[in-house]
Amino acid sequence: MTSFKNGGIHPPENKFTRDFAIEECPLPELLTIPINQHIGKPAKPLVKPKQEVKRGELIGEMDGHVSCNVHASTSGVVKKIDRIPHHGGGYTDAILLEPDGDDTWHEDILSVSSDPKHLSSEEQLERIKNAGIVGMGGAGFPTHVKLQPPEGAKIDTLILNGAECEPFLTSDFRLMMEQPKEILRGVSILQSIVGQGVQVHIGIEKNKPEAIELLKEQSKGMGFKVTGLDAKYPQGSEKQLIEALTGREIAEKGLPFSVGCAVQNVATAFAIYEAVTFKRPLTERVMTVSGMEIAKRKNLRVRLGTRFSDILDFCGGLKHDINQLISGGPMMGRAQYSFDVPVTKTTSGLLFIDNKELDRMRERPCIRCGKCLSVCPQGMSPAVLADKSQQHHEDELPEFGLHSCMECGSCAYVCPSKRDIVHWIKYSKAIIAQKANQQKS
């Protein structure tokens, strides 16, 4: 099989930056490194103002099991710990770091690669945990948690996610083209942690034939299975990818463990390679800067904590005024309200868009056309979910599969009435979570 069964859409790809090599984004004058770049509890800041730090030094310590370390993205002086706008809306605490320009690595970080074969899988996992790696596809779930299945779960399939089904984004594709060896070594490390003998699948959409060829060639003799997938959104979603590659379906609220799978993004695999062989923490990531209104579209390697305004300056500013700045892809990304938002571990793209429809986009009543039903990859009926949310009948929603929804946005994309279906679903999820919290306390 080369695709998931139910629904899916194919929006215009707009991958303008697919042939642009990854460029290094220069260090800005100030880095704002949020302590909350992942799902779970925010990290605890360890540094004080005026303290000197080196690149890769631990500045925020994980708080609890589902949390993540935060490291200094370059060497410099901590200015203060202050509140900054967060990409998910609202504000978050961040460590403000003034780079000294030397960009020297912390002494713990190895300059020569070590052979991961000498390390036990526990040691490898420990290095991943210390390096603060999260799922870099967008969700930001701590990788060390994802690699430790609960008791009794047996993993027999490891999937490398190179689908990159979001329009505009090309960061994963460029990484696969430029550093395939490193990515594949990262996969081998993952394989040894999960357990020798697991089948490794590499899923790449067919609109990236060069990447499929390259990875096939590079992985010869490693026993990996590289599969070209249909160019269809949301092919890169965890549940859909597992279905496309193995034919297994995950139950509602189920995790990939439940069907014996583990899924990792290519950017995460690259970060794992760096973390295990060099003990190098996650201090930078590759992202796509695109959209219709930016002067120079680029694929950039950016230090975590670089503000969007600095990236905009480096890319030559705006051609026209924009009314939307989106962090992530156009389908699942979030509209931003400030240029002071920094790049985090999960920022896969930055899109500068002038949406002509935005001002007259008001949701109209559902006309029962059923388009959303036919595109929902989870086989639900989004119109019913949105209707019930709108009528504030949140309690009834779980039986209609509310928690199966991964908010891919296919329904809202095809809706001729321009209904904010995903927003209504998110709204109901939040209200239900809030009610559950109130009951607990």
Next chain:
Amino acid sequence: MTTILIPALCLAAVAFAMGSVILFISKKFHVEENPMVKVLSGMLPGVNCGACGYPGCNGLAQALASTRDPKLTCPVGGAELAGDIGQALGIKMAEIEPMICSVVCQGDNHAAKEAAKYVGIQDCWAATQTVGNTKACPYACVGLGSCIPYCSYNALRLVDGIIEVIEENCTGCGECVQSCPKNVLVMMPKHDKRVLVACRSVDKGVHTKKYCSHGCIGCKKCEKTCEAGSITVDSFNATIDQSTCTSCGACISVCKTETIVMKGDHFELQGNS
């Protein structure tokens, strides 16, 4: 003649038979009701707002008639109604203080900076859950009016991007308080000179100043000025203890950001004197 007479008589007979059945049933299955319930529910406002915690005015009347609890009361009717109820029941009702709703935010479209243009679902909760707030201040009134349908007395309206309480309509029932995601609606004792700190921000003064011209920056001037000692400034936000406040207004004159305001009928009082 007979063609009209026969059906008329038949119908009359049927009606008599049915009436007898109804009379029999109403006598046989008569439910004894406390006559006090009818008296009390006639006194209550009859809006069924639910502020008392009972399902509608009749629910409260039943509870009052059966328990005769002096603490049970209608917050809308206030002391006057409580007196009437006490008289009807022959007991002395517990004293209640009339309350009124106040907005503890002054972040209208001029004072508060807008975060960005929000085009999503026009509902305060939806806006808070996705973008935090429509305004740059995370504590400000969202300004989409989700509280308005909660008010049974039409006492809330949106003016210039912020909610406003129409004081003559507000009965102090408190139903709106839970409808606000930012908790900017608070209930306070109703009297003519209510002094309140109209800001919820607990951020550092530098931040608050950036996003609102009327935000409390925690300068502590009011704390030093207050002779009654009823103002405390904690985490960059002043709090006035309403029980000790003398409504002298000294804090209002020293507040540079005009955060502390006086509400009520004090303007009329000044005119009379």
